[in-house]
Amino acid sequence: MKWVIFAEDIQHEDRQRVGGKGYALALLAKNGFQIPETVCISSDAYQEYVDCTGLRERIQLELHRKDFKEMRWEEIWDCATRIRNMLLRKQIPDSIANRLKAVIQSRFKDKPVAVRSSAPEEDTAKASFAGLHESYINISGLSAILEHILKVWASLWSDAALMYRQEIGLSVEKSTMAVVIQAIVPGDRSGVVFTQNPNEASQGVIESVYGLNQGLVDGTVEPDRWILDRKTHRIISHTPATRRYWMVPIKQGVQLNPLPESMSQMPPLNAQETQEVFSQACRAEDFFGAPQDVEWTYKDQSLVVLQSRPITTLSAGKTEDNRGWYLSLHRSFENLKSLRKKIEVELIPAMIAAAEGMAEIDLTVLSDKALAHEINQRWNINHKWVNVYWEDFIPFAHGVRLFGQAYNDVMHPEDTYEFVDLLTQTEMASLERNRMLEELANQVRNDPQLDKQLESENHSKLDQDFLADLETFIQKFGDLSCSVTGGTQCVQDAMPLFKILREMANHPISPPEKRKSNTSDSLKEKFLSHFDGAQQTQAAELLDLARASYQLRDDDNVYLGKIEAQLLTAIQEARQRIDKQMQTRGKEPISEDLKKVLDEFDHQPETLNPYQKQPGQSYEIKPRQLVGQPAGPGIARGKARVIQHHSHLAEFKSGEVLICDAVDPNMTFVVPLASAVVERRGGMLIHGAIIAREYGLPCVTGIPDATTLIKTGDEITVDGYLGIVTLSGTWLKGPGRDGDE
Amino acid sequence: MDKTQAIHQRLRKLFESQNLGVLATHHSGQPYASLVAFYATEDLRHLFFVTPKATRKFENLKADSRVALLVNSSTNQTVDFHRAVSVTVVGDATEVVGSKRQPILERYLKKHPHLEDFARSPSCALVRVSAKSYVMVQNFQNVMELHLNQ
Numbered sequence: 001m002k003w004v005i006f007a008e009d010i011q012h013e014d015r016q017r018v019g020g021k022g023y024a025l026a027l028l029a030k031n032g033f034q035i036p037e038t039v040c041i042s043s044d045a046y047q048e049y050v051d052c053t054g055l056r057e058r059i060q061l062e063l064h065r066k067d068f069k070e071m072r073w074e075e076i077w078d079c080a081t082r083i084r085n086m087l088l089r090k091q092i093p094d095s096i097a098n099r100l101k102a103v104i105q106s107r108f109k110d111k112p113v114a115v116r117s118s119a120p121e122e123d124t125a126k127a128s129f130a131g132l133h134e135s136y137i138n139i140s141g142l143s144a145i146l147e148h149i150l151k152v153w154a155s156l157w158s159d160a161a162l163m164y165r166q167e168i169g170l171s172v173e174k175s176t177m178a179v180v181i182q183a184i185v186p187g188d189r190s191g192v193v194f195t196q197n198p199n200e201a202s203q204g205v206i207e208s209v210y211g212l213n214q215g216l217v218d219g220t221v222e223p224d225r226w227i228l229d230r231k232t233h234r235i236i237s238h239t240p241a242t243r244r245y246w247m248v249p250i251k252q253g254v255q256l257n258p259l260p261e262s263m264s265q266m267p268p269l270n271a272q273e274t275q276e277v278f279s280q281a282c283r284a285e286d287f288f289g290a291p292q293d294v295e296w297t298y299k300d301q302s303l304v305v306l307q308s309r310p311i312t313t314l315s316a317g318k319t320e321d322n323r324g325w326y327l328s329l330h331r332s333f334e335n336l337k338s339l340r341k342k343i344e345v346e347l348i349p350a351m352i353a354a355a356e357g358m359a360e361i362d363l364t365v366l367s368d369k370a371l372a373h374e375i376n377q378r379w380n381i382n383h384k385w386v387n388v389y390w391e392d393f394i395p396f397a398h399g400v401r402l403f404g405q406a407y408n409d410v411m412h413p414e415d416t417y418e419f420v421d422l423l424t425q426t427e428m429a430s431l432e433r434n435r436m437l438e439e440l441a442n443q444v445r446n447d448p449q450l451d452k453q454l455e456s457e458n459h460s461k462l463d464q465d466f467l468a469d470l471e472t473f474i475q476k477f478g479d480l481s482c483s484v485t486g487g488t489q490c491v492q493d494a495m496p497l498f499k500i501l502r503e504m505a506n507h508p509i510s511p512p513e514k515r516k517s518n519t520s521d522s523l524k525e526k527f528l529s530h531f532d533g534a535q536q537t538q539a540a541e542l543l544d545l546a547r548a549s550y551q552l553r554d555d556d557n558v559y560l561g562k563i564e565a566q567l568l569t570a571i572q573e574a575r576q577r578i579d580k581q582m583q584t585r586g587k588e589p590i591s592e593d594l595k596k597v598l599d600e601f602d603h604q605p606e607t608l609n610p611y612q613k614q615p616g617q618s619y620e621i622k623p624r625q626l627v628g629q630p631a632g633p634g635i636a637r638g639k640a641r642v643i644q645h646h647s648h649l650a651e652f653k654s655g656e657v658l659i660c661d662a663v664d665p666n667m668t669f670v671v672p673l674a675s676a677v678v679e680r681r682g683g684m685l686i687h688g689a690i691i692a693r694e695y696g697l698p699c700v701t702g703i704p705d706a707t708t709l710i711k712t713g714d715e716i717t718v719d720g721y722l723g724i725v726t727l728s729g730t731w732l733k734g735p736g737r738d739g740d741e
Numbered sequence: 742m743d744k745t746q747a748i749h750q751r752l753r754k755l756f757e758s759q760n761l762g763v764l765a766t767h768h769s770g771q772p773y774a775s776l777v778a779f780y781a782t783e784d785l786r787h788l789f790f791v792t793p794k795a796t797r798k799f800e801n802l803k804a805d806s807r808v809a810l811l812v813n814s815s816t817n818q819t820v821d822f823h824r825a826v827s828v829t830v831v832g833d834a835t836e837v838v839g840s841k842r843q844p845i846l847e848r849y850l851k852k853h854p855h856l857e858d859f860a861r862s863p864s865c866a867l868v869r870v871s872a873k874s875y876v877m878v879q880n881f882q883n884v885m886e887l888h889l890n891q
Contacts (some may be wrong), residue, residue: 057819064823064880173820610744618784618890621745624876625884724882 019118074683187297399549632699663688
């Protein structure tokens with residue numbers, strides 16, 4: 001097995017083991033291009049690593065936990081995060097590390113290097129993994145280089161790479177990774193060149209920035225851009241950038257710095273240099289036989305080629321793949337910071353104002369026609385905010401992920417989600433609601449007469465103080481009968497709030513675990529101690545951003561709920577009017593306007609059990625053990641309470657297991673009563689998982705068809721360590737025998 | 742194909758492709774496991790195997806007809822953990838005698854032609870397992886059950 005191959009020794013038959021990037025560099029060197037000193041760690045080394053650490057099958061087990069097609073992006077991210085953490089926690093064994101160290105030491109001594117991914121399936125004309133796997137610039141020291149080799153190996157299993165591989169039909173079992181180690185060329189100007197403009201076949205494009213290429217590639221530094229004629233190499237246009245920053249090497253890694261004033265006035269390339277860059281790239285195109293995307297840098301007036309790969313977006317039939325979308329799921333710290341500002345300063349105040357504006361309208365004085373119009377208006381307002389939710393709030397959740405990765409990279413924790421404990425310090429609206437509920441339940445617990453009054457539905461003699469507290473609660477959070485926060489009277493005759501209060505009064509609940517808040521400070525301290533100087537400030541800022549992101553995961557639904565509640569109130573008013581009109585038996589005509597608008601809102605698709613027994617079918621399928629994602633550690637057994645409609649929540653009994661399609665903050669008031677939480681929607685950072693973790697409950701998410709396969713009353717075991725839900729079966733029990741399965 | 746049909750088909754394919762299964766019987770409560778070469782009908786209602794009548798398994802199932810049979814697609818490699826499917830059939834075992842024996846034996850030998858001499862020996866019994874339920878494990882820990890109408 002060849003674990004390490006020098007660029008100059010790479011032969012045609014090594015193409016698979018050195019990957020696309022490594023092989024292209026070797027060809028460039030052989031054809032007279034100046035490339036940085038390069039060594040390839042072949043995919044054989046990766047194979048040896050996963051075999052001798054036992055990770056090969058652990059990774060496959062993680063990937064095959066359930067059908068990939070049934071996994072949401074959040075679950076795939078979780079899966080990728082767990083695999084990444086598995087790798088980072090399994091250091092490269094000495095038997096491999098010592099051989100790698102010897103070569104790296106002899107070749108690079110103490111020089112800083114770039115550690116780049118080079119997957120065998122990467123950079124072929126059929127698929128482009130550009131940006132999906134990771135590369136690290138300016139890494140110094142043997143142990144740091146080895147650690148970054150490990151990170152590049154781990155990036156084989158990044159969420160974006162997993163989704164892309166699935167989309168283009170590449171086997172996850174055969175995936176492997178080579179690594180290219182290059183001496184850093186601290187170029188003063190760098191860039192990329194496309195020998196063919198993806199938008200116009202007769203042109204080529206050069207983009208260039210001052211400093212290292214990293215800023216251009218990740219989009220943080222705006223480049224100057226030249227369009228050239230492919231045949232004549234004549235410059236067609238030059239679009240100068242607002243040159244403000246450049247990426248420079250620091251002790252370990254790179255840093256974005258303001259560009260010195262003197263440089264910001266001059267384009268990074270002169271006319272002669274654009275010609276040199278474009279000619280070199282066209283020469284690469286000639287012997288690779290396809291238009292190329294070439295990264296380059298100038299060091300002391302000398303042009304160095306960093307890598308060259310085919311432009312995949314030009315291939316017929318391949319322009320429609322979703323790589324760009326997968327990449328967009330990850331946002332940079334800078335991007336998230338500006339998104340946070342937008343959300344906090346602009347969007348949330350506007351949402352509150354929208355809800356308040358609607359609340360001020362007295363619906364009872366509107367004519368039927370005006371009420372129908374108002375319902376449509378409210379639907380539009382609600383729709384607008386639902387879109388904002390998807391476009392801005394959901395992407396902002398990536399702040400938690402960005403922090404999670406940074407935390408796991410330095411801490412290598414046993415629990416991949418330890419970082420969540422640092423985020424729970426933030427006050428979530430749903431926890432405040434649950435605390436107020438518990439206080440009301442306390443009053444009921446201490447006053448048996450009050451309990452009886454609530455049970456008998458005789459509310460005329462209720463204690464005034466209790467009523468006042470109740471009113472405060474309802475004004476703030478609604479009466480819990482609606483599927484949205486702030487909604488009231490969704491169910492006319494029911495008393496969901498009273499039922500829940502009585503249940504809570506009769507089954508005292510211990511408050512959310514305080515354990516995490518105690519450990520949070522020390523975790524924060526430990527995390528920050530891994531950085532110093534400016535990097536420590538950045539790490540603290542990232543934590544702050546993640547906390548805001550985490551809080552919004554909960555609060556956004558509360559704000560959205562208040563808007564939906566106004567829509568529901570208007571619908572409720574319309575329903576009451578129609579009921580009243582119907583009671584007059586024709587004396588008062590039924591409003592067609594209202595009837596029409598209500599018909600549009602009343603359609604709800606029914607959820608079906610995919611294993612429902614069909615007529616004539618000679619067998620029946622039943623679930624026994626369902627696998628999802630472990631989202632809250634612990635194990636619990638109890639009777640299932642399946643929530644298919646919000647009104648089912650009022651029936652929730654202490655000790656039951658909450659089974660639902662998707663927990664949102666508007667239904668988490670029953671979580672303190674539950675013994676465990678099971679959710680169809682998957683992910684570790686979804687509301688159900690977050691709130692279950694707050695209360696220390698076992699939680700499993702991502703169980704396909706959970707609400708139809710499991711029935712209310714089923715005895716189930718929730719294993720939050722392994723992400724497994726087991727339905728108790730008595731079907732093997734023979735008559736008169738004790739044995740179960 | 743819907744999810745129900747997919748499970749039924751997966752079971753059928755497994756029982757077609759595999760030759761051997763592990764039969765569980767018991768003697769006075771002491772479990773006992775043995776390897777048998779089986780043949781399953783397409784509707785998955787019956788499985789058949791041949792055994793000498795003097796064996797422990799035959800003695801056990803004569804005393805208590807309740808049996809289980811484990812069939813799986815593992816290949817004794819690490820990939821089995823995520824790739825293999827394992828199925829436990831639960832049912833009742835009885836010896837096939839009389840006129841039905843011959844046609845079933847012919848179908849059995851079509852799958853296991855190398856067992857010709859063994860299966861036709863007068864000392865061997867042809868045993869039918871009437872299946873009640875199938876318990877299928879895949880993706881390491883995912884378990885679904887198929888219950889046949891009785």
